[in-house]
Amino acid sequence: MAVSARRIALKIKNAIDSKSGYSNLELRSQLAKTDLSSRDKALVTELVSGTLRRQGTIDWIITVFSNTPFDKLDLIIKNILRLAIYQIWFIDNIPDYAAINEAVEMVKTFSPNRAPFINGLLRAALRNKSSLPWPDRDEKPAEYISIKYSHPLWLVKRMLLDMGIEETEKVCRADNLRPQLTLRTNLLRIDRVSLIKKLKIKNIDARPGPYTQESIVIVGGSIADYGFDSGDFYLQNEASILAGTSLNAKAGEAIIELCAGPGGKTTHIGQLMRNQGEIFAVEINEKRLRLVMDNCERLGVKIVKPVLGDATRILDLPQADRILIDAPCSGLGVLSRRPDLRWQRREQDIGTLALIQDKLLNQAVSYIKNNGLIIYSVCTNTREETSDVIDKFIKSHRNFKIEKLSEISKKLGLSEKNQFIQTQTYIQGLDGMFVAALRKLS
Template structure:
């Protein structure tokens, strides 16, 4: 039997928490293998990433109403509960649908006592969601903003010192909105104008980015990995804030660049195109699985001057044999 959108989201969330898997690698694979339509894939994506981002806040909410502390709830049950609370609190999903679907999954995977626990807890949270005992904003603004908008406390404290309480809250709220899909045109292979025309012919809505000439904002794109332009390395999914970094490094043709913690390769392949594939880029990452992904992206994007290297960035004497012109760390 084909898995539902929520079952796929739960599987990915649980594997990320249990094994340290990368959601951005695991989820697209699961979606490609599924029978979900475009709308359900978008729902699964928002649910998965949202639940992972909001983990600390979701656990705090669960703790307010559960007789069992989160660390005493079985792992898979806790992830199911987190996922359902995220729908109740942050998604445009009817509360009864969030509860009922969670109970169905619980009945399918656990004994009756678990489904009763999930049902009771979620119904209570849905009923009381507007009365949560958030920390006092006046007395402890950093904790209030950190919990409500699920941002790390150290970032919130730093932003409050820099921008003030109200602007920090607005910033965190904006930061949680689903981002637009931005792609970086690989100018080693195609121009932004030509790629725009091709993608529009394929049914995409495409418009120029805000800052980078090689950036395009795509709408109604569906699974971008299925289009031939992606497979041929004509573009890379990358936010403009990430694209800016390669321009700050400003690598010049013929130079030797060291890219530390380089996987999955967005900035490495971007620097290669800015260098017109002339020079050398040493792209280092310590994780073997991420190095494999780095190699795949280097090959797909045609970044022939880039070399993917598995190494510890604190021990590079055996890797870097000659002086380098610039380092991206």
């Protein structure tokens, strides 16, 4: 029932906030322990993910109507209010009175004396829903966008400097959209047309993705009804699929992937190579490396050799025809998919991550053959982690050149003159992904 769903959503939200956990992992773990229907599990996911996306706006609304300073409120009180306000403001098919009544009933379980406070604040917010005192867009654009579109102020200020108010607003608005679910067909086992037909039998509405030959966009139904263990697909956004495609790996080649966990791009490359050749999957985290091999087993990819190690240091690896660097990054291109990340990331992280990215590229030089190709990909759009990293590398490595990915650019509607690929959620409807190709000269 919806009541149980709301209480489980509160439990998950508290867990995410108290330990700065990943929302997707916490949702998966907690929902697996329940006997909720598919419909109620979907409601829990919507409440948790939606509240995280809109948390900046919601917290401002709480501040406007609270007679207690926001930072003095207990976490559980904040989250009861957040979940209720999300339902009132952003979900059309839940009656406002139901959201308020359930919030009041939930707080009675934890702190009965706070029930009048919860009830009064929510009813005041509801009465004034259409007359909130938003910051002036022209006079205070950073504050306006930060509050209206629920993004950290430091991030909005950076974006305004880089792209101006119109594009910043488009990016932030798109970050709050529910991300589309995309599958990568496992072509080692099934073709895309056949998989779409099998999905339809399970009442899952699906259509071909527009940019890659393997992708399928889920339009309706629950993919859980098909079964993840089938090995017929891997959940992967088309932008990520394009990063693997850009490597252009051939059957029989030696490939290295740095920072390979959890294995999405690894298994895609193995699929493109038709299980012929070798892929050395390097990952510093043992658990993530196990995930790589688990996914290889599930998808029938048999040419991957796991390497546990720090890719910023010299490792015992062979010379490779191609190298994919799936570098750790700020993740600011996937905020619609990772709603918790916008509140966990700090501005100083960007510089720290750029240093790691530099080291990964410099170490990759040791393993690449003459005329070999290095693909550098990150799911972000900050200048420091994208073009700056590549510019710095090219200046210090004169035996490399930037190779344009013209065919992929054309598919995405980008100029074929672009040196790099940069997807944007508000333009292509994909995750924000940066991809650069670096060719070692003979």
